[in-house]
Amino acid sequence: xxxxxxxxxxxxxxxxxxxxxxxxxxxxxxxxxxxxxxxxxxxxxxxxxxxxxxxxxxxxxxxxxxxxxxxxxxxxxxxxxxxxxxxxxxxxxxxxxxxxxxxxxxxxxxxxxxxxxxxxxxxxxxxxxxxxxxxxxxxxxxxxxxxxxxxxxxxxxxxxxxxxxxxxxxxxxxxxxxxxxxxxxx
Amino acid sequence: xxxxxxxxxxxxxxxxxxxxxxxxxxxxxxxxxxxxxxxxxxxxxxxxxxxxxxxxxxxxxxxxxxxxxxxxxxxxxxxxxxxxxxxxxxxxxxxxxxxxxxxxxxxxxxxxxxxxxxxxxxxxxxxxxxxxxxxxxxxxxxxxxxxxxxxxxxxxxxxxxxxxxxxxxxxxxxxxxxxxxxxxxxxxxxxxxx
Numbered sequence: 001x002x003x004x005x006x007x008x009x010x011x012x013x014x015x016x017x018x019x020x021x022x023x024x025x026x027x028x029x030x031x032x033x034x035x036x037x038x039x040x041x042x043x044x045x046x047x048x049x050x051x052x053x054x055x056x057x058x059x060x061x062x063x064x065x066x067x068x069x070x071x072x073x074x075x076x077x078x079x080x081x082x083x084x085x086x087x088x089x090x091x092x093x094x095x096x097x098x099x100x101x102x103x104x105x106x107x108x109x110x111x112x113x114x115x116x117x118x119x120x121x122x123x124x125x126x127x128x129x130x131x132x133x134x135x136x137x138x139x140x141x142x143x144x145x146x147x148x149x150x151x152x153x154x155x156x157x158x159x160x161x162x163x164x165x166x167x168x169x170x171x172x173x174x175x176x177x178x179x180x181x182x183x184x185x186x
Numbered sequence: 187x188x189x190x191x192x193x194x195x196x197x198x199x200x201x202x203x204x205x206x207x208x209x210x211x212x213x214x215x216x217x218x219x220x221x222x223x224x225x226x227x228x229x230x231x232x233x234x235x236x237x238x239x240x241x242x243x244x245x246x247x248x249x250x251x252x253x254x255x256x257x258x259x260x261x262x263x264x265x266x267x268x269x270x271x272x273x274x275x276x277x278x279x280x281x282x283x284x285x286x287x288x289x290x291x292x293x294x295x296x297x298x299x300x301x302x303x304x305x306x307x308x309x310x311x312x313x314x315x316x317x318x319x320x321x322x323x324x325x326x327x328x329x330x331x332x333x334x335x336x337x338x339x340x341x342x343x344x345x346x347x348x349x350x351x352x353x354x355x356x357x358x359x360x361x362x363x364x365x366x367x368x369x370x371x372x373x374x375x376x377x378x379x380x
Binding site: 024121 | 198199205207209210211212213214215216218219220222223225226227230240243244245247248251252255283284285286310
């Protein structure tokens with residue numbers, strides 16, 4: 001039987017169960033507020049958000065692969081396209097675009113214009129160092145690590161800090177070949 | 187510069203248009219986020235009732251904001267002043283906006299005058315949650331109880347709101363009941379209003 005064709009982000013988003021984005025936005029806001037109250041240091045909150053995103057990412061990748069029917073990506077360029085066009089669409093309902101490829105093809109930017117996490121949000125002066133959407137960088141890092149790519153994800157532009165879009169830089173550090181976990185002679 | 191970027195930049199977040207509230211995200215995105223919320227709070231507490239309190243506090247913040255948003259957008263800034271009015275607001279409008287459907291039922295408590303119950307076969311937040319046996323009576327619906335509390339308290343109807351599992355015959359998973367116990371002054375005010 002020939003493998004099923006990969007489905008587009010819109011098709012998958014239309015077929016999954018959906019919830020109101022405002023519930024999602026407000027819940028995320030409650031999480032960030034709890035973290036700020038508990039941890040108090042903006043850097044700590046950034047790290048914790050990234051860690052939470054990582055925990056989500058390592059499980060999210062399974063759902064992504066199951067629902068989207070993608071075959072193995074040939075190179076990192078295709079991976080980035082998959083994340084932007086299919087991944088963001090099927091989970092957050094927004095499309096992102098990929099740009100600013102460097103010469104090696106290992107570093108690119110994913111640009112989001114619409115971001116459901118940040119509706120109604122304004123950063124107060126006391127939290128200027130906060131990367132409010134840092135959970136997204138953790139999700140991408142976690143998901144890619146589960147498919148054998150070690151990456152570094154950082155924020156280049158952040159609308160809450162006055163820029164005009166959200167831009168994430170995804171840098172491929174190395175491809176970790178899959179290791180067979182058992183020794184053959186045991 | 188003209189033509190740069192498609193999004194209009196607003197100086198103040200309060201100037202941004204509210205949007206119709208029709209945007210959606212996938213259920214799994216919300217489920218992942220909620221599970222992280224619960225997992226994070228588990229590391230911060232020592233016992234179950236503290237965990238429920240923290241979830242309720244998180245929900246309270248959501249409820250307060252949902253009330254403001256819905257009052258402005260859906261109700262044209264009209265305020266509910268009667269008990270039944272606010273309860274049906276929670277049971278229909280709030281539930282419909284947040285969970286996509288009205289709550290299964292709204293009942294008045296038979297034993298006490300000040301108790302009301304909103305029941306739901308399966309809360310959206312509990313869809314992918316299973317409670318281990320050693321956590322006993324813990325209910326992630328404490329988050330939803332917090333949302334209801336946030337809405338009621340900020341509308342001027344202070345109440346104690348809790349979430350309970352109610353086993354139902356013939357159903358494998360128990361039903362969830364949100365128990366609302368209004369404060370004395372709410373009932374006195376309601377009696378005065380006639």
